[in-house]
Amino acid sequence: MALELPALPYAYDALGPYMSKETLEFHHDKHHQAYVTNGNNLLKDSPLKDKSIEEICKIAFQEKNAGLVNNVGQHYNHLHFWNWMKPNGGGKKLPGALEKAITADLGGYDKMRTDFVQAGVTQFGSGWCWIAVKDGKLVIMKTPNGENPLMHGAQPILGCDVWEHSYYIDYRNLRQKYLEAFVDSLVNWDHVESLRVSA
Numbered sequence: 775m776a777l778e779l780p781a782l783p784y785a786y787d788a789l790g791p792y793m794s795k796e797t798l799e800f801h802h803d804k805h806h807q808a809y810v811t812n813g814n815n816l817l818k819d820s821p822l823k824d825k826s827i828e829e830i831c832k833i834a835f836q837e838k839n840a841g842l843v844n845n846v847g848q849h850y851n852h853l854h855f856w857n858w859m860k861p862n863g864g865g866k867k868l869p870g871a872l873e874k875a876i877t878a879d880l881g882g883y884d885k886m887r888t889d890f891v892q893a894g895v896t897q898f899g900s901g902w903c904w905i906a907v908k909d910g911k912l913v914i915m916k917t918p919n920g921e922n923p924l925m926h927g928a929q930p931i932l933g934c935d936v937w938e939h940s941y942y943i944d945y946r947n948l949r950q951k952y953l954e955a956f957v958d959s960l961v962n963w964d965h966v967e968s969l970r971v972s973a
């Protein structure tokens with residue numbers, strides 16, 4: 775089954791001023807499209823081509839297939855990234871059950887925010903920071919390039935893209951400001967909670 779680029783779940787200008795139309799046009803239409811195109815080229819003659827995207831991520835990582843890890847991994851990561859944001863999102867308006875889990879496992883909202891932003895800031899070079907479910911508990915993680923928590927025995931429920939293509943147009947080199955805006959003004963916490971419940 776070929777990888778496909780889905781449409782954004784909102785208008786290109788819907789996330790302003792925190793993420794601009796120009797950023798989303800480049801990020802979705804050029805960068806995500808490139809992962810889809812490259813992933814399909816790599817999968818064409820691969821025995822993994824009929825597996826689910828999640829299975830391909832895990833197996834490609836075990837087999838140290840860097841091309842599939844990065845391109846199919848990035849396809850998976852971006853499929854979710856678009857849905858981890860919404861207009862008027864972010865901040866402390868969390869579903870109650872998610873807030874409880876964050877308090878129990880991550881030391882409360884404020885500590886989670888600090889640790890999530892810190893994970894993104896300290897990811898050297900390109901990569902992602904995450905909240906994932908591992909062994910039944912929420913954990914903060916960071917991964918390089920196209921890797922994701924699936925490849926490390928965990929289920930991601932929130933991720934922020936810290937590749938420069940995700941923030942350089944709007945924030946230049948200020949990665950921390952971008953991460954803070956993501957948590958404070960963009961996260962779709964209802965979607966995060968739905969993933970936590972099904973993890």
Ligand code: FE2
Nearest residue numbers: 805935937940
């Ligand atoms: Fe990206």
